Structures are given as structure tokens and as C-alpha cells.
Amino acid sequence: MPANVHYTLAPYCGRCISRDAFRRGSWCGCGSVFYCCSECLTRHSPVHRPMCRPFSPKEVWGIKIIQNWNDPPRIGHPADYFRHELCRVDPGRSTTHPIFERGELCPLTQRIGIPLRIYCTSVMRESSTAGPNEIAVKLRVDPSNGLAPARWRLTDHPGECIVIREDRKPLTMELLETIYSFVVHFMDYPIDDVEQESWAQWDGLLNPSVWHFFARKYYQKQSEESGRNAFHYFSPLLCT
Ligand SMILES: [Zn+2]
Ligand SMILES: [Zn+2]
Secondary structure (H helix, E strand, C coil), X not given: CCCCCCCCCCCCCCCCCCCXXXXXXXXXXXXXCEECCHHHHHHCHHHHHHHCCCCCCCEEEXXXXXXXXXXXXXXXXXXXXXEEEEEEXXXXXXXXXXXXXXXXXXXXXXXXXXXXXXXXXXXXXXXXCCECEHHHHHHCCECCCCECCHHHHCCCCECCEEEEEXXXXXXXXXXXXXXXXXXXXXXXXCCCCCHHHHXXXXXXXCCHHHHHHHHHHHHHHHHHHCCCHHHHCCCHHHHC
8 A cells, every 4th residue: 555545535446346355456556546456447547547646635636617608508518618627735825725715515415425615716706707607506506495696696607616525535527527417407397487396396305315326327328328438437336
């Protein structure tokens, strides 16, 4: 085990989540992820490679969400708007990414057991609008009423945002896309007419069990039906 290993990651395989191969497996050279066998290491490469670098407790992998339009046909695959982003945390130092101190928790994602923290310069500093970001606004939705807070929603133009996992595990594009699709799935319910009542119907569905069910189906659809390679190597079981 390398000295710089990421102890907060459970010692199971980063691809197949096998827990019983700890003795015969090996750590990736970066020391941040463990694999049960060389096949898992190789096959997980499309997901892990963009984030493969020596683990540092002062760095957290997040996703930058670049501007996207409030118009589903123009959004296409949400992952088209995702970029890997390394956020540095060094309390008290100027190099600390503002997301750690001023980012906001996404309450809806807390309900499904994967709390995300989001940061947007224009929203947190209440500066001028920067451009549309429908994906970020939806991630920031409040489960109590199905709406993002007014400061996010009124402009609808937060511009570029950064998202990390509150538990500081690496956030993959595949996981973020699945969470966003989960939110959209429920937002498709007719909430405009009788907002509160309709929202209440699915408010009760925001829990880890429903999320896991959705994530498994989404994973199968992306990897088997759509043949998306990265999803073939992404296990929803790793979303916990
Ligand atoms: Zn494995
Ligand atoms: Zn690595």
C-alpha cells in the first residue's frame, strides 16, 4: 500500500467493488484507487484516467459545469458540459478553492445519500449574471418545494459552476450525469399546475433506495443500449 493512499476510500476494487480481493489486488500507481485484478485496472481506465494523479489530502476532484441552455433539445448529453476540475483545499491559504467555504450544499442530493456542494461565482457574490446553466440550477433544487433558491432561479443565468462531493470522494462525470438525470426524471412530473401537491407526491421518493433503483437502470441503458464506453465501466454501486 503506497504511503499516500487515500484512506477515506474503502479498500474495495474501484471497478467491481469486490471487497475480498484486498490481499491479491493492487493500487493504481497514483495511490488513489485500488483494483482487485489487472483486468479491472485496465477496464476502468476510461473513467479513472482523467483523475489519475498522486493522491493529495489537499486536493478534491470535482466537476466544472460549463454554460448550457435552458432548452432540452440543446442540452443533449449533460456530460458534454462537464469538465474534470481539481479543487485545492488548504484552510486559511489563498489557494483554497472558494467552494469549500462559500459553496452551497445541494439538499436534494443529500436526500439520496450523495451530498454535493456547488459553487458559482455569480450567485455567491451576487454579481452580474454570467450565462445560462440549467444543469446547475436543477442540481440546486430544494426538495421542500421543487425550486432552486430565488438567487439561483431569478436570473437563471449563474454561468459556470463547480460541484464536488461533500464527502470529498472523487466526483466522476458518469455519477454527476446520473444524478442530474435523476433530478430531471422527477422534474418531468407536472408540478406547474398544483405545485405543492404534485411535488409532494415525489418528494417522498427522494431516498437512497429509489436513487439506487434509478441509477442501476440508467447505467444499464447507457452501457448496454446506448453503448457508451465510459458507462460500461461505471458501476452505480460505487455511488454510495
Ligand atoms: Zn475488480
Ligand atoms: Zn490512478
